[in-house]
Amino acid sequence: MRPVIGGALLLLGVSSLPVLAGNGEVITKPPGRATTCTPCHGRNGEGQPARGIPRLAGLNAEYLERQLDGFNNGARKNRVMLMIASDLSNDERKALANYYAGMTTPKPETAPADQAVIAAGAKIAATGDPSNDLPGCGQCHGAAGLDAGANFPRLAGQSALYIEKALRSWKAGDRKVDPMGVMANVANKLTDDQIKSVAAYYESLPVAAPAPTPESRP
Template sequence: MGLTLLAAQPSHAADTPDPAAGRTIAESGVLTGHVGCSACHLMNGAGQPDVGIPRLAGFSAAYIAQQLDFFASDKRSNSWMAPYARMLTPRQMQDVAAYYAALPEPPPAENDPAGDALRARGKEVFQKGDMAHGVMPCGGCHGPAGQGMGAFAPHLAGQSAPYLLEQLRQWHQGKDRDPMGKMMVTETHAMADADMQAVAAYVQSLPAPNAGGTK
């Protein structure tokens, strides 16, 4: 009886994302003649902060897979990402998400041109908000160290300041960006552009919280 019961149990191994397969996708893509994710986001997931390409290391696998699905289904518009996301099956999205989520986070960008005063203002807005103008603290959802909350509120610490500023400005202008963006439209509508710049500079300067720990 015991052996029969054990044999009847379904195997979930095939449902488990494979970071090794994800590494191959990141390195070589899935179609001949097309580059992989690493062409822009790099194999270490650091992105390219100087041109606003976001880092992926540090994001949760759930968030990366969610965004890939949004790109593939046109729920998030991006002329660069949509074609690549559409090449991937749902399983391949899970695999490449698992690969990048498992990477150690690179250190914050070097040669940060932002001044101490700008980062100090960014820290104030991130941690305390600007209640006089109806701006809530970013850390309320993204965590006091920018560690995020899975797919709901992504990990931000060390993210590219140009990329963050671009996203904040889009939300401030009322663009949802993706199905999760309505909250950010509400959160940023009263933010001054100077504060968006400050928050972006501060977040980029944050070290990886709990390096090697929970994401």
């Protein structure tokens, strides 16, 4: 039996562990283990655009699970997320990923970016920058940023500040969970202005229906 870690679980007793492992909603709420999900990522996974905390609602379940695994094994560097992910079992990380993937949550209102900035980002998303051998974002992330499975997440409706921070993390080498180093290569070709434009464009897009969880696939 895996030892109980964290004060919250001490209140639950050993008999509650199987319930936690299979129920992502239970894990996010007191006295569940990952009670810090909600204060940062929102009650319904909407994130906090002003703080650059990402939206989780509707992201691909396999992608979310891979990110939690990355925080746990050091492939992604974030002190807070390391503490949270390392305190979760494999089954609990999977349950959380499925829980957030199934959410349909409206996009929080944000101040609109300058239309010229959004237009510049739309162009990069569609065609990239041929002069710098930079591919369009949509080639991997799908039309209108609606994702392309576990490797390339949905960007539509994600906060601009978070996308900016993520691209700079790729540049700094603090994220290493992409296949074949694709994102590190792309991020290092983007200028600061291009990063801001792409981020503004994807934030401006509407949020689509949630990505399917493994359990809901035919």
